[in-house]
Amino acid sequence: MKKRILFLLLVLGAFVQNEIAAQRYLKPVFARNEIAVNHDTFGVNATLLYQSLFGEAIPQFLQMDVYRPASDTETNRPLVLYFHTGNFGPFKNPDPTSPVQNGFNGSCGGQINDSAAVEICTRLAQMGYVAASCDYRLGWLPGATEQQLRRYTLINAAYRGVQDATTAIRYFRRSVAEQGNKYGVDPTRIVLFGQGTGGYISLNTALLDDYSKIPLSANGKFIWNPRTVTGSPCAPDSNIPMVIEQVNGNLFGTTVGVSPITDPMNGCMLIKLDTLCYPNWPGYSSDFNLAVNLGGALGDSAWVDNAMANPQPALISFHVPNDPNAPYNIGTLSVPGQDPPLQVVEVSGSYMVQGFMEADGQQDVLVNANDNYLDLQANQLAAFANSPAGLQDPRVGLYPFVMPPDTIKPNEPLSSAPWEWTSFPGLPPIPGVTPGFVCNTDKADAMKYIDTIMRFYAPRACFALGLQSCIDQVLGSKEPLAKHIEVLAAPNPATDQIRLSSEEEILAIQVIDKNGRLVRNVNSINNTSYTLLRNGLPVGLYVVKLSFKEGFVTKMVSFN
Structure with a gap:
């Protein structure tokens, strides 16, 4: 036993x-x-978020769950x-x-x-x-x-x-x-x-x-x-990129980026070099x-x-x-x-x-x-x-x-x-x-x-x-898409009804509204044509999914 x-x-x-x-x-x-959740640190880099408080970029640990x-x-x-x-x-x-x-x-x-x-x-x-x-x-x-x-x-x-x-x-x-x-x-x-x-x-x-x-x-x-x-005499008086690799580090953050020293001859205070990018895990x-x-x-x-x-x-x-x-x-x-x-x-x-x-x-x-x-x-x-x-x-x-x-x-x-x-x-x-x-x-x-x-x-x-x-x-x-099957829908747009027809036998249809909701589901049609009655459907566009033996076809229709 x-x-x-x-x-x-x-x-x-x-x-x-x-x-x-x-x-x-x-x-x-x-x-x-x-599901287990672990907290970890995946890197450290320079943040300017607190520059007004510290006067420079400071290191930030990059966290994840x-x-x-x-x-x-x-x-x-x-x-x-x-x-x-x-x-x-x-x-x-x-x-x-x-x-x-x-x-x-x-x-x-x-x-x-x-x-x-x-x-x-x-x-x-x-x-x-x-x-x-x-x-x-x-x-x-x-x-x-x-x-x-x-x-x-x-x-x-x-x-x-x-x-x-x-x-x-x-x-x-x-x-x-x-x-x-x-x-x-x-x-x-x-x-x-x-x-x-x-x-x-x-x-x-x-x-x-x-x-x-x-x-x-x-x-x-x-x-x-x-x-x-900015109006600052410290800034360069020329057109430059808003991002510079030598200043900001390269795109992947694997090189050092350092902001330049300001020039005291232009009436600016001399500040220390400020590191804006620390390399993390270069080589990968x-x-x-x-x-x-x-x-x-x-x-x-x-x-x-x-x-x-x-x-x-x-x-x-x-x-x-x-x-x-x-x-x-x-x-x-x-x-x-x-x-x-x-x-x-x-x-x-x-x-x-x-x-x-x-x-x-x-x-x-x-x-x-x-x-x-x-x-x-x-x-x-x-x-x-x-x-x-x-x-x-x-x-x-x-x-x-x-x-x-x-x-x-x-x-x-x-x-x-x-x-x-x-x-x-x-x-x-x-x-x-x-x-x-x-x-x-x-x-x-x-x-x-x-x-x-x-x-x-x-x-x-x-x-x-x-x-x-x-x-x-x-x-x-998967349910295969029957790309070779042609479906006619007339009249389209319509007021009260739309006739759907094909040379192949239609097995079933589904009607889906603009919000993706199934609003009509008809099985066992087993005919080459079907008349879709409006029966209270609101004005708007609908997707009709028609199922055949060889797969399905979608058709866009509209009631006005």
């Missing part, structure tokens, strides 16, 4: 392991209580480095006497333990990844009266963010080579995942891969004459495979290269098309928390960048994923169809979240970051300080968007990272 029970337990254990292997990286295979399944037997797992939101400013006010404490950065978050960061990293660990929520250096002058000074300090903040992201990459590669791979990661499969401001970091780390791209950016937007802007690669961007933007669309000349990481983006601060297509970045908003610099948003990436061949691996994994495809197409005019051409790696309008500001979305939630309600208007802002405190609502983010991310990451076990699962379970 004992032998029989042991045999059954072994069979059951093997079955469970096979099921975990089959679903791993696509769905959660570990429980939440199996590492999430991984404690009961996992796998020791070669893909790694996700997660970067939080926060407008490159501290969420908590360094001055305890200020009327603003939480939300000092004009944001609803800005820490490695933000709710969305914890939730997404936990879910990634449940899927079998190792995920690290990483710190990065903060500080710029969003309230500067001169736009060029705001631009100068912002490009420097973003540059430091790129240095810190690549420092984290190299730290983990070093941990594999020199520390016995203490986190059990695969150093050849790395993802940078950024939320809000973190999306700027993941995007720019992926595509700003050569320092020369900064001074060569469109319209010389990252070139300035510091003396004419800063390469990675995939960038994920939640509502970020890129400094210049020209930073996207042709894949034949310079392969760059694939890109997955999620963005609210009418985001008032971070442009979705191309536009001027504005400072949140200012009234009226202060303009900073023209940037390229998710829609534009994803389009260039696709055209330049950088997204071919995601095109392959889209062709082979069709879950959410109809929802994604519906979201594009309901996007603003001129922004409706689908992008394989982009999922737009079309939001209802804000009740107070109808030209703005109800939320530009619907995946975020917090117990912090926001700030009321404070004259001379902030126009105020409201934070989402509805966890259940935010979780719905995170559900979609993870569901869209998972299969595409499998292809981008070359995770063969989950690629096989995708290919083995």
Whole structure:
């Protein structure tokens, strides 16, 4: 009897392991209580955040929380480095006497333990990844009266963010080579995942891969004459790049950067040399495979290269098309928390960048994923169809979240970051300080968007990272797209009914609205035509998914 029970337990254990292997990286295979979190330091570098207090840049330890399944037997797992939101400013006010404490950065978050960061990293660990929520250096002058000074300090903040992201990459590669791979990661499969401001970091780390791209950016937007802007005789009286490798360190943070001495002959006080960049883990690669961007933007669309000349990481983006601060297509970045908003610099948003990436061949691996994994495809197409005019051409790696309008500001979305939630309600208007802002405190609502983010991310990451076990699962379970089958829909748009017809027999249809909700499901049609009756459906665009023996076809229809 004992032998029989042991045999059954072994069979059951093997079955469970096979099921975990089959679903791993696509769905959660570990429980939440199996996820261990370790706090660690991945580097140290110079921060200017407290320059007004200390008179110079000071060292800052770069911290992270590492999430991984404690009961996992796998020791070669893909790694996700997660970067939080926060407008490159501290969420908590360094001055305890200020009327603003939480939300000092004009944001609803800005820490490695933000709710969305914890939730997404936990879910990634449940899927079998190792995920690290990483710190990065903060500080710029969003309230500067001169736009060029705001631009100068912002490009420097973003540059430091790129240095810190690549420092984290190299730290983990070093941990594999020199520390016995203490986190059990695969150093050849790395993802940078950024939320809000973190999306700027993941995007720019992926595509700003050569320092020369900064001074060569469109319209010389990252070139300035510091003396004419600041009025200081200490500043050089000539046009120079806003970022200089000898001053700021190289793009990857593997060389020393030192600010120059001021000249006492110009009436300036002589100060000591100030180190702005300390090298971290030189000798290790800063390469990675995939960038994920939640509502970020890129400094210049020209930073996207042709894949034949310079392969760059694939890109997955999620963005609210009418985001008032971070442009979705191309536009001027504005400072949140200012009234009226202060303009900073023209940037390229998710829609534009994803389009260039696709055209330049950088997204071919995601095109392959889209062709082979069709879950959410109809929802994604519906979201594009309901996007603003001129922004409706689908992008394989982009999922737009079309939001209802804000009740107070109808030209703005109800939320530009619907995946975020917090117990912090926001700030009321404070004259001379902030126009105020409201934070989402509805966890259940935010979780719905995170559900979609993870569901869209998972299969595409499998292809981008070359995770063969989950690629096989995708290919083995997919419902094929019947590209050769033609479907007619007439009239379209329609008032009351639309006749759907094909030369092949239609088995079933599903109708999905602009919010991705299934509003009609009809089975056992078994005919070459079907009349779709409106029956109370609201005015708008819909995606109809028609199932055939050889696969399915999607068709866009409209009721007016």
